[in-house]
Amino acid sequence: MNKLIFKFIETHKLDILDEWIRTTKEAADDRVLRVVSDQVFNSTSREFVDLVISNLNGSKDDYNSRLNEFSEKVVRLGWPLTFVSRGLHTFGVIVLDRMEQSGVITEENQRNLFREFSEWMQPMNNEIIDIYSATWEKTVSLQKIALQELSAPLIPVFERITVMPLVGTIDTERAKQIMENLLKGAVKHRSEVVLIDITGVPVVDTMVAHHIIQAADAVRLIGAKCMLCGIRPEIAQTIVSLGIDLNQFTTKNSLQKGIEAALELTNRKIVNVEVAK
Structure with missing residues (x-):
């Protein structure tokens, strides 16, 4: 990944996180906000942004492990896939807007930075969707088995x-x-x-x-x-x-x-x- 993008995200991590939580909460539907408290929403949001940032410099095995754990958590919380995928898109928009405002993105490097940023974000978006879907299917399958067992006990x-x-x-x-x-x-x-x-x-x-x-x-x-x-x-x-x-x-x-x-x-x-x- 481009060093400019990496350095900017690392330097402005807290500001990006605060804006992401505020923006995501405003756009979230009632289903997400009803099932969790503000404290859980904020802590889970921070975990999500940390997960995204960890893909910048962490090992692939560690990232995949954290991604699996996070997917299981949000499935248990009942957060829909659209909320999770939209959250990643929101993260990208916030980072690029802040980089433009800070003058990091210029006319000369704009095309290359956008392309490299997209090449970093798109595979991560696909991974999150795939693991979330697999986790959801596994959870539904286990729940179905449990309900079948409970539906006719002797x-x-x-x-x-x-x-x-x-x-x-x-x-x-x-x-x-x-x-x-x-x-x-x-x-x-x-x-x-x-x-x-x-x-x-x-x-x-x-x-x-x-x-x-x-x-x-x-x-x-x-x-x-x-x-x-x-x-x-x-x-x-x-x-x-x-x-x-x-x-x-x-x-x-x-x-x-x-x-x-x-x-x-x-x-x-x-x-x-x-x-x-």
Whole structure:
């Protein structure tokens, strides 16, 4: 990189940083400003400008490492890619404007300085976009996996009794996850009774009922009994009107009653114990 540009940025680093923070904050949309405090915004902005400047004189390995860490941080903060890429453009505009105002850029060297500055900035912009995008895709992928795991958990509540609470809409992809978790969990916990609680499922149509029946059949094939809990009056009415047959397994209107029935099936029950005074 041209020594004039390098020396100017190093000499005026603090002034460039202050102007960059002020300009970027004024142009930032509400999404960026809502999710972080002023202190976090300022510290992250300083980190970004330091990162850009470190590409002037730091080693490539150190720069790439810092770039990866910064990308992960801004993804966690929820800053959009447009904000990050626009921030790099703003940095370039501030540097060139200040160099012109200071007389560092003249008519004689203007073309060469602009070309060299562009040759330095463009690869860095591409690197930032690529690493940010890769980090975002990785984060979304991990979140998707975590949500899938949490969307259909099988929870042991008593010995040989497990519960799967379902919340939200059930589509084909989620139904597969429910089936897989049911079978793996029932074997892992040595379940004799598995309760599927649909209290949190807003709508039970033919497709949802079909998926639940399939899951119940699969559980029976591995030697466990399946019970459907949380059937609200409106759900019961829908099931009847659709002509869905749920006679092949026990149904209860609440999870509490389902657990009581499951205890009876495993030769146990809940009793009140009086504490001696």
